[in-house]
Amino acid sequence: xxxxxxxxxxxxxxxxxxxxxxxxxxxxxxxxxxxxxxxxxxxxxxxxxxxxxxxxxxxxxxxxxxxxxxxxxxxxxxxxxxxxxxxxxxxxxxxxxxxxxxxxxxxxxxxxxxxxxxxxxxxxxxxxxxxxxxxxxxxxxxxxxxxxxxxxxxxxxxxxxxxxxxxxxxxxxxxxxxxxxxxxxxxxxxxxxxxxxxxx
Amino acid sequence: xxxxxxxxxxxxxxxxxxxxxxxxxxxxxxxxxxxxxxxxxxxxxxxxxxxxxxxxxxxxxxxxxxxxxxxxxxxxxxxxxxxxxxxxxxxxxxxxxxxxxxxxxxxxxxxxxxxxxxxxxxxxxxxxxxxxxxxxxxxxxxxxxxxxxxxxxxxxxxxxx
Numbered sequence: 001x002x003x004x005x006x007x008x009x010x011x012x013x014x015x016x017x018x019x020x021x022x023x024x025x026x027x028x029x030x031x032x033x034x035x036x037x038x039x040x041x042x043x044x045x046x047x048x049x050x051x052x053x054x055x056x057x058x059x060x061x062x063x064x065x066x067x068x069x070x071x072x073x074x075x076x077x078x079x080x081x082x083x084x085x086x087x088x089x090x091x092x093x094x095x096x097x098x099x100x101x102x103x104x105x106x107x108x109x110x111x112x113x114x115x116x117x118x119x120x121x122x123x124x125x126x127x128x129x130x131x132x133x134x135x136x137x138x139x140x141x142x143x144x145x146x147x148x149x150x151x152x153x154x155x156x157x158x159x160x161x162x163x164x165x166x167x168x169x170x171x172x173x174x175x176x177x178x179x180x181x182x183x184x185x186x187x188x189x190x191x192x193x194x195x196x197x198x199x200x
Numbered sequence: 201x202x203x204x205x206x207x208x209x210x211x212x213x214x215x216x217x218x219x220x221x222x223x224x225x226x227x228x229x230x231x232x233x234x235x236x237x238x239x240x241x242x243x244x245x246x247x248x249x250x251x252x253x254x255x256x257x258x259x260x261x262x263x264x265x266x267x268x269x270x271x272x273x274x275x276x277x278x279x280x281x282x283x284x285x286x287x288x289x290x291x292x293x294x295x296x297x298x299x300x301x302x303x304x305x306x307x308x309x310x311x312x313x314x315x316x317x318x319x320x321x322x323x324x325x326x327x328x329x330x331x332x333x334x335x336x337x338x339x340x341x342x343x344x345x346x347x348x349x350x351x352x353x354x355x356x357x358x359x360x361x
Binding site for chain 1: 212213214216217218219220221222223224225226229230232233234236237240241
């Protein structure tokens, strides 16, 4: 468990009592510094999590900002957070799912094609890049067809910094459930990709 | 360049997802988040001020505010009821009317009296009204009194040439 060295993460006994003005001002300043440290350390990770689901730069950044605003609203309970990284990923994950639910009517076909073209393909010729982008697009469309739960586990498993235990914490389930969903997702994905290849 | 080189292999799909997950964040993301948070904190402080300042001083608790609003509504309802249903004038049949309060004369000395007491200023001398004669004066007496009045007082009442 990695905990940033911020004063807000220290035990409560060290903080000033809530009754004095000096204590309030001091603790408010400490909380502000703690949130600032969380932004510096995890904003990039949160952005990548948001982008992997939303696939839009502006939407992902908005989601990150909203996640930190939620942190700001819960600043009084920052002391109780054991693993801020997983906690933050879980917050931004919920923000992203809320946004995705609200924007369900928007067609995602163009987003997938754009994203597949934007993925890095260094060291390839133009023709290879085109083929690579086509393959990426195929994979992303297949992922889109997966059941929601399997899809979520698969997306989060692509983040190297998240273990299966942490993915379980983010999704609010057990590690064994995550493993079984991941296994099912890989099998389904393989079937879908084989099917699409046979059609071509 | 053949398609077999980029064909579906084990882990290829996950490689695509990994590439998506490694998308670098835009430049200045942290500073924009900092700016937004600072603005929100300032706005939060400004929003919290009038709530505590005015309403908190007037009625400290929300329950009291609701109670105050309820009292106002009841008062308005009562006033509307009295306007729409005025009381009938005069005592109704079978009702007992209270005696009309008469003013009580104030005590002669200074001091407190009852609210309905009649008061006269001490400097005001009462007007003495002569008592009305009980008998009607006869004509003979009246003539005598008329003729004797100037001589008794010594004043000339009638101007005779």
